[in-house]
Amino acid sequence: MCGIVGYIGSREAAPIVLDGLSKLEYRGYDSAGLAILNNGEIQITKAVGRLKVLENLTHGGETMPGSAGIGHTRWATHGAPSDMNSHPHFNKEGTIAVVHNGIIENYIALKKKMQDKGYEFVSETDTEVLAHLLDYYYKGNPLEAITKVLHRVEGSYALGILFAEHPGDIYAVRKDSPLIAGQNDDGCFIASDVPAILKYTRTVYYVDNQEVVRLSGDKLYFYSVDGEELNKEAVTIDWDANAAEKEGYEHFMLKEIYEQPKTVTDTVSPRVKNGEIVIEELNMTDEELQNIKRIHIVACGSAYHTGVAAKYIFEGLVRIPVEVDVASEFRYRSPILQEGSMVIVISQSGETADTLAALREAKKQGYKVLGIVNVVGSSIAREADNVMYTWAGPEIAVATTKAYSAQLSALYLLAMKLGRARGTIGDELFGELLEDLRKLPNQIELLLGQKQKIQRFANRYVGAKDIFFVGRGIDYAISLEGSLKLKETSYVHSEAYPAGELKHGPISLIEDGTLVVAVSTQPMLYQKTISNMVEVKARGAFVMAVTCEGNKAIEKAADYVLYIPESNPYFANSLAIIPLQLFSYYVAVGKGCDVDKPRNLAKSVTVE
Numbered sequence: 001m002c003g004i005v006g007y008i009g010s011r012e013a014a015p016i017v018l019d020g021l022s023k024l025e026y027r028g029y030d031s032a033g034l035a036i037l038n039n040g041e042i043q044i045t046k047a048v049g050r051l052k053v054l055e056n057l058t059h060g061g062e063t064m065p066g067s068a069g070i071g072h073t074r075w076a077t078h079g080a081p082s083d084m085n086s087h088p089h090f091n092k093e094g095t096i097a098v099v100h101n102g103i104i105e106n107y108i109a110l111k112k113k114m115q116d117k118g119y120e121f122v123s124e125t126d127t128e129v130l131a132h133l134l135d136y137y138y139k140g141n142p143l144e145a146i147t148k149v150l151h152r153v154e155g156s157y158a159l160g161i162l163f164a165e166h167p168g169d170i171y172a173v174r175k176d177s178p179l180i181a182g183q184n185d186d187g188c189f190i191a192s193d194v195p196a197i198l199k200y201t202r203t204v205y206y207v208d209n210q211e212v213v214r215l216s217g218d219k220l221y222f223y224s225v226d227g228e229e230l231n232k233e234a235v236t237i238d239w240d241a242n243a244a245e246k247e248g249y250e251h252f253m254l255k256e257i258y259e260q261p262k263t264v265t266d267t268v269s270p271r272v273k274n275g276e277i278v279i280e281e282l283n284m285t286d287e288e289l290q291n292i293k294r295i296h297i298v299a300c301g302s303a304y305h306t307g308v309a310a311k312y313i314f315e316g317l318v319r320i321p322v323e324v325d326v327a328s329e330f331r332y333r334s335p336i337l338q339e340g341s342m343v344i345v346i347s348q349s350g351e352t353a354d355t356l357a358a359l360r361e362a363k364k365q366g367y368k369v370l371g372i373v374n375v376v377g378s379s380i381a382r383e384a385d386n387v388m389y390t391w392a393g394p395e396i397a398v399a400t401t402k403a404y405s406a407q408l409s410a411l412y413l414l415a416m417k418l419g420r421a422r423g424t425i426g427d428e429l430f431g432e433l434l435e436d437l438r439k440l441p442n443q444i445e446l447l448l449g450q451k452q453k454i455q456r457f458a459n460r461y462v463g464a465k466d467i468f469f470v471g472r473g474i475d476y477a478i479s480l481e482g483s484l485k486l487k488e489t490s491y492v493h494s495e496a497y498p499a500g501e502l503k504h505g506p507i508s509l510i511e512d513g514t515l516v517v518a519v520s521t522q523p524m525l526y527q528k529t530i531s532n533m534v535e536v537k538a539r540g541a542f543v544m545a546v547t548c549e550g551n552k553a554i555e556k557a558a559d560y561v562l563y564i565p566e567s568n569p570y571f572a573n574s575l576a577i578i579p580l581q582l583f584s585y586y587v588a589v590g591k592g593c594d595v596d597k598p599r600n601l602a603k604s605v606t607v608e
């Protein structure tokens with residue numbers, strides 16, 4: 001949930017580490033800190049607040065000379081955001097400094113033991129225990145000390161460690177929290193994610209679980225948890241370097257909303273060959289696809305919402321029963337998987353702790369898992385049996401938009417592939433679906449053209465207290481995502497309900513002027529949703545409808561209508577979500593919220 005960066009080489013470390021941290025602020029942004037090793041001494045500066053505070057405090061790193069350094073941007077888990085709880089943490093003499101992303105689960109027991117040995121703790125964090133344990137085991141050989149500590153700690157961690165007595169080295173370790181190492185002619189790097197070092201190098205190593213890395217000037221060494229040296233293959237990152245920059249947009253979120261036509265194209269195009277859907281990564285024959293009896297989809301947040309949409313799509317188009325679970329529930333509910341079950345986990349980051357645990361649970365029960373993942377080389381991508389990448393590129397804004405769209409596209413492809421293999425989608429329907437799928441990017445583009453209209457409408461709701469999103473079937477899945485976007489970016493309280501469920505309770509919350517966003521893209525359900533709109537309108541609600549071109553009948557029941565282009569109803573999610581994303585974005589901008597880094601949130605939730 002935090003971000004770590006380290007650099008050692010021929011250049012000044014602090015500015016490079018600060019720059020790297022600025023690309024990781026999406027992972028946590030309540031405090032930040034640096035440890036720089038210079039002339040055998042470790043200098044530490046940390047500050048509560050955004051990274052800017054630390055940058056100002058250190059004059060962009062100038063006040064911290066030295067060519068080896070580690071840094072951290074924090075999303076607090078143990079102990080409130082404060083200077084003291086910020087990382088790096090260090091031993092009493094200040095000769096060992098540690099930055100940590102993850103959670104040390106047995107830290108209370110370890111802390112007690114270290115206190116009994118006379119160690120004093122100055123923070124409330126779990127991480128500080130690592131600094132003291134390292135101190136305890138360090139007898140001149142860092143690798144030996146680290147491996148001893150690793151055998152004692154339980155939990156998840158990516159660590160960057162400096163030893164004052166070893167000015168030519170930085171050490172790093174990974175278990176269940178992401179970590180990459182990189183190299184160029186000027187030195188070596190570690191980071192929690194690629195964008196942090198993309199400016200400096202494209203030669204990257206994905207550090208595996210329980211591996212130790214030594215960054216030694218211009219060379220990287222890898223070791224097992226038992227200290228044996230390992231050989232690792234480098235990966236070349238081919239992302240566009242601008243992908244992680246704002247490129248003139250006011251916020252990453254807006255830029256990413258605008259990238260959606262490309263995201264859909266990039267996810268779909270490589271998998272349509274000669275008029276057929278080809279998903280090589282599935283590694284399943286048509287016969288195997290025919291034998292699937294049930295699909296379990298497991299994910300969190302927005303990724304879960306794509307799963308909810310997929311349930312309607314798979315059951316409607318492919319006639320396979322689908323269960324969708326929030327990962328944090330799936331992992332602890334003793335899920336019953338039966339022969340013929342296919343498990344799909346969906347994750348942008350590929351690091352979400354609950355989704356990863358769900359994947360492991362399914363594998364433990366002997367089932368193969370398909371990961372629909374955006375971040376290449378992430379934990380879920382590596383642990384899933386098969387991976388279908390969503391080619392959305394780096395997504396920086398904490399509120400997902402383009403990765404969500406890419407996930408939907410991947411699920412459409414999967415549904416079409418399954419339907420084709422199982423004979424539920426005949427030639428004619430398949431042809432129509434393919435044509436509609438190909439039209440989606442242009443149709444999204446058209447919707448983006450309505451930006452100003454949506455902004456004007458959103459400005460009216462900057463002061464809103466509660467907003468409701470309702471819809472039936474796939475429209476309910478869209479409502480869930482519309483509501484989440486609004487909550488997380490603008491802090492407006494919002495609920496999503498199946499439209500037919502309103503009168504079973506929530507309708508009592510409707511007051512004069514309450515905005516109800518009614519999503520109605522499924523022709524079969526138009527009339528039903530209109531009835532629900534009329535019901536809330538009669539209780540004073542202001543109804544904004546999102547519906548398909550041609551559904552003029554809705555104008556009788558709605559106060560304001562946004563039309564989306566006509567497409568196959570199974571793909572409507574990809575279109576209807578665009579105005580809802582823009583709406584949330586502009587309400588948040590209107591309220592002066594920190595759109596890309598909403599309070600209390602982090603992009604990658606690597607803790608339970």
Ligand code: AGP
Nearest residue numbers: 301302303347348349352399400
């Ligand atoms: C989406 O806007 C959220 N920030 C969040 O719900 C997110 O979708 C969820 O945490 C899952 O993340 P993942 O896709 O990286 O697994």
